[in-house]
Amino acid sequence: MDMKRSLLRAGLVLAVALGAGHLMQKLADSRTHTAELATPQPKKIEKVSAGPQAAPAPSPAAPQVALAALTAETPKLPPLTLLPRLPVLAPPAAAKPAPEASVAPDCTPRLSLTATPRAMITLALNAPCAPGQRVVLRHAGLVVAERLDAKGQLSLDLPALDDAGQVSVLFSDASITTASAALPDTPLPRRFAVQWMADDSFQLRAVEAGQHYGDPDNVSTEAPVSARGGYLISLGDPTLDLPMLAQIYTWPADAKTTADPVIEAAVTEVTCGRDLLGETVQSRDGKATVTELTVAMPGCDALGDILVLNNLAGNVTLAAQN
Template identity: 35%
Template sequence: MLWGKKILRITAAVAVAALAAHTAESQKGRGTTQSLVLTATERFAADRAAPTGIGADAVPPSASLGAPAQTPLGTLIGITPVAASAPAIAGDKCRPAMQLQAAPGAMILLSLSAPCNRSERIVLRHSGMAFATRTDAGGSARMLIPALKSDALVAVYLAESRLVLGKVTVPDAVSYARLAVTWEWPAEVELRATEGNRVLVATTASSAGEPPRMMSFGSPDVQSPVMAHVYSVPGRDLGDVSLLAELRITPASCGRTLRLGTVYAANGLTTTQERDVAVPLCGTAGDILLLKNLSPAPKLATPK
């Protein structure tokens, strides 16, 4: 009987020792895994802090495309994560693609395919001109935009801090003079051109025939609208046209300082300017401020 109890005690001690050894080994394994995760995280943070080859040289922090990139981008379009953002969602099927083609009238035909950005807001920039629009239900967008330079660099900003860049050559861009006016909500601006007895207002450019002299870009119904109007004429300058921007005073804009951007393109060169416009205090809603001398520097006139 005593011998049997001793055997049981010895067996129990061995079992406890084995269990303790197994637990220690398990804890050791988990500790190693956690260390590897921390090392990978620290390495990823270090990689993000280190500058990459495409970074600020190709896309300045302001996302302005007024200055050419130091490294030619070629005619193929690629996608570059901004600030080392996460890889493409769900693999390559979400990778956007953009095609740029020179069109008659010194225009650029842009075709965008973004399968994972359906019915979403996008922002397009070219040589200082910018506007916001929306992809269709299939994630596509197709539009004509005026070339402000012969070597036209175009950028499309998508959700998830993603950017699509492209470059196309438009030889006849030097044969046109253009003025683009860009603004953001809550500004409401209407660009008008007076040519003799004719007053032109902005319309949407179409692929049928010569583009209109006054073109409108942007969708006012997207979140944080960005709009642009462009006046365009063949020749080395704008001629004798009288250009006037009407800024409507609304409850959303009164008493605020709004930013208005202009891009003047002629003879293959562009001049980009940004001006702050102080809108009168609330109580004058419905009035209009006239912005004259838009080529190249707008000045504030008295309310209309």
């Protein structure tokens, strides 16, 4: 009896369990059906690779500000180490301009000749690289030596002895500079010159019409211009080591005025007892003629005497004056 009850109780329990399971199944089916009706079915299903799915990103939360609690002690920072001051740099110096290439001076001598009244030639010589130098001037047989000034310049008036008016300048290095101042239309006056070198000294005197030799109005270095218009010019620098000197006499412009040039040679300790050498230059009608001059001087017992050479326009004669 008890067994049956137990079995019956068991059957009832099982029945109840089965009934409960059937009821649970019904409820589950009902929920599923309801869910299927409520949830729309996707139109398209995409396959994705297997693997862990990323969790959905949480919605951003409002920023939280956390204030650190102040402590009673403030941490001490290490002392600052100051960097040394930067040196004050001076402004860059302005670049110096490159020195200009030195230009060699133009040492070319320049000789200028100009025909001036009374048949004169004005000479201007500029040789900047030859200051103080000795130069030799040549013109129509006349030869004299002059000295350039501190700037290498020389200016003088030269009596023209021919129509060509050519003048050459010889420098110490043997170079020559030449120029001309032609006087073809200028009637040249009659002229007479004597020239010499170094100690072979001569003096020129002119005795014009109506005069006698030795008169105070003779044309000489003491009275270089006469009342009649005759004049005497001395050329050359006597202070040079080898002087080359000359004296030129010009006749008066009036052709009726006669003149007799005279050469004097003084007997000195330097000239006595030897021959003096020189040259004469005569200019007539624009033509120059050069003649050698040799004078045999008396012995030194005649110191102070003067030898006089006259008639130089024609034949030369020699006379002595005590």
